[in-house]
Amino acid sequence: MFALLALAPMVLAQENITRVTLDATDAPARLFHVRITMPAKPGPMTLLYPQWIPGEHGPTGPVVDMVAFTVSAGGKRIAWARDSVNMFAYHITVPEGATSLEIAFDQISPPETSGFSSGASTTSELAVIAWNQAVLYPPGLPANQLEYQATLRIPDGWKFGTALPIARESGNTVEFKPAPLNTLIDSPVSMGKHYRTIELGREGSIEHYLHIAADSERATEISADQIQHYKNLIAETGALFGSRHYRDYHFLYTLSDHVASFGLEHHESSDDRVRERTLLEDSAERYNADLLPHEFVHSWNGKYRRPAGLATPDYSEPMKGNLLWVYEGLTQYLGEMLTARTGLLTPRDLRAKLAMVAAELDREPGRLWRPLEDTAVAAQLLYDARDDYANLRRGVDYYDEGTLLWLDVDVTIRQLSNGKKSLNDFCKMFYGGAGGAPELKTYTFEDIVAALNAVQPHDWAAFFRARVDAIEPHPPMGGIENGGWKLVYNSTKPDMLRVEEDEKRHYDFRYSIGLIVKDEGVVEDVIVGSAAQKAGIAPDDKVVAVNNRAFSGTLLREAIERTANAAATIELLTKRGEFYIVRKVEYEGGEKYPHLERDESKTDVLSKIMEPLVKK
Ligand SMILES: [Zn+2]
Numbered sequence: 001m002f003a004l005l006a007l008a009p010m011v012l013a014q015e016n017i018t019r020v021t022l023d024a025t026d027a028p029a030r031l032f033h034v035r036i037t038m039p040a041k042p043g044p045m046t047l048l049y050p051q052w053i054p055g056e057h058g059p060t061g062p063v064v065d066m067v068a069f070t071v072s073a074g075g076k077r078i079a080w081a082r083d084s085v086n087m088f089a090y091h092i093t094v095p096e097g098a099t100s101l102e103i104a105f106d107q108i109s110p111p112e113t114s115g116f117s118s119g120a121s122t123t124s125e126l127a128v129i130a131w132n133q134a135v136l137y138p139p140g141l142p143a144n145q146l147e148y149q150a151t152l153r154i155p156d157g158w159k160f161g162t163a164l165p166i167a168r169e170s171g172n173t174v175e176f177k178p179a180p181l182n183t184l185i186d187s188p189v190s191m192g193k194h195y196r197t198i199e200l201g202r203e204g205s206i207e208h209y210l211h212i213a214a215d216s217e218r219a220t221e222i223s224a225d226q227i228q229h230y231k232n233l234i235a236e237t238g239a240l241f242g243s244r245h246y247r248d249y250h251f252l253y254t255l256s257d258h259v260a261s262f263g264l265e266h267h268e269s270s271d272d273r274v275r276e277r278t279l280l281e282d283s284a285e286r287y288n289a290d291l292l293p294h295e296f297v298h299s300w301n302g303k304y305r306r307p308a309g310l311a312t313p314d315y316s317e318p319m320k321g322n323l324l325w326v327y328e329g330l331t332q333y334l335g336e337m338l339t340a341r342t343g344l345l346t347p348r349d350l351r352a353k354l355a356m357v358a359a360e361l362d363r364e365p366g367r368l369w370r371p372l373e374d375t376a377v378a379a380q381l382l383y384d385a386r387d388d389y390a391n392l393r394r395g396v397d398y399y400d401e402g403t404l405l406w407l408d409v410d411v412t413i414r415q416l417s418n419g420k421k422s423l424n425d426f427c428k429m430f431y432g433g434a435g436g437a438p439e440l441k442t443y444t445f446e447d448i449v450a451a452l453n454a455v456q457p458h459d460w461a462a463f464f465r466a467r468v469d470a471i472e473p474h475p476p477m478g479g480i481e482n483g484g485w486k487l488v489y490n491s492t493k494p495d496m497l498r499v500e501e502d503e504k505r506h507y508d509f510r511y512s513i514g515l516i517v518k519d520e521g522v523v524e525d526v527i528v529g530s531a532a533q534k535a536g537i538a539p540d541d542k543v544v545a546v547n548n549r550a551f552s553g554t555l556l557r558e559a560i561e562r563t564a565n566a567a568a569t570i571e572l573l574t575k576r577g578e579f580y581i582v583r584k585v586e587y588e589g590g591e592k593y594p595h596l597e598r599d600e601s602k603t604d605v606l607s608k609i610m611e612p613l614v615k616k
Contacts (some may be wrong), residue, residue, distance in 0.1 A: 021151045022134045027127035036103040041095045050132040051088040053077050053170045055265045058380035062118035065108040073098035107133045119260030126192030126213040130183045143182035144315035150176045152345045160191035161211030163268035186266045190252035196220045201234045207248045208234050214255035219276045232342035239613035243426045243435030244302040263291050265298030267438040287503040289344040294335030300431040303330050308442040315608030324376035329402015335493045342609035343395045351596045352496035357400045358596030361475035365528040366394035373468045388539030425455045444555035483606035485596040507553035511592040521551040535585040545573035564590030
């Protein structure tokens, strides 16, 4: 009865709706079959495949994997020609009398686990659907004015989760309600054989869901403690922002060693992919503790409020990344602080992470030529940049340096206001509003400065210009130091570094001899100016032996430790291509690891920031 009434407006609007059917029953074989019916008028027409993917900050649409493409009208094939400059555009001529097109193509999901949503997205047990890989659209209108209605066929016996509102389900077919193209593309679907949905808490009419898809039943077994931490995340973000800009929120948590590992934010959901046993292994869980908090924060910072240069009307217009130190940097800061506020990490673990972040950024000779802002402007290049000489190139530093930068802002506000104001006040003001449904409000650098000034007057423009635009040999340490802590190095290995080494399968000697070595001896990177580089070692060399004994990370670590009180030569037999060379690393000082140490001369503001906002 209710369904029949709801149908009426759909029927009226039908001729303007593009209908997409995605057959995902061959997902385990890494093939998606797409059928589209699109309204059309006779004459020349262009069809666009989404190129610039929101949240990926680059032209990452996998058009190369779009195959078996045909266009017909009234049952007759129409010739198409790809634009010779824009590889994402197809030109056709719609025949006289035609009112719609039938479009078909297959989308290949690659086996490679690198990349974001264009990387591996299916296994024989699960799949994640990114709708930008299943649509074409005409140029001219912004994506929020193009109406799409999607239908999805899922493999037999699989379950699914998505933020996209459902009209009806029958068998393995899911028919979704019509939605603007930007909402469709912003609403991925996760599905799988081993699937579990957990309710994380309701606020008013807004419900929060955690959908877990995994390569095994065992890997979906989330503990009561873990569930409680994510329930705390819902409560803590409510207290931080004061309103929510979504109808419901869905975490699509995918656990597999065979899909790309990343997090991708959406307004009403997030596509969060980690290794299969993340919920079962302490190291993996702690390593990924900030993933869901980070992606969730993006619903406010990134989706609701977005830098004007990233809020493009469609998927053809290039994005401008210069404010990613706000979009990603502030999100990274809030995501990290939320790990402590929710119990996902202990304050001690989070301090260890901050020490590692500060130390790593301080070991970057690339700081001497490239300002932080350029890492944001060049984001579309840097996501794909290799690890070799990363310290000289700099990577997407606006994430981790954003943590230090916004900690500096938070501590500065607290100090200038004598503890009366904090960045939490900025969050409530800048990200507040009526809420209850997705909305987009763009901002500029000047808007950020004005909002901060409304919370606590200060020369915020100069504050950011000095830390973001300028060449700055050291990362911003004001937040840590004025927050009552200092960065020190000693010979005690922090447990969070062990966690990172386990997850990255490498040994991190960057603070002593200046080397990062993969488990099997291949040099991931050499810090420019370090003892290892002076000995002639380069990235991609393979360390074969340490002081005449076959390489192991532990052996090299012990050799470094023996230099604690006396200079020594560590002889590394290395292989470069086909040639073996002995490299003599002259070094003194032993193994060194970064830590935050309490500075008793100052108030401990940092610990205050890590406390939950919701009193239990
Ligand atoms: Zn992010």
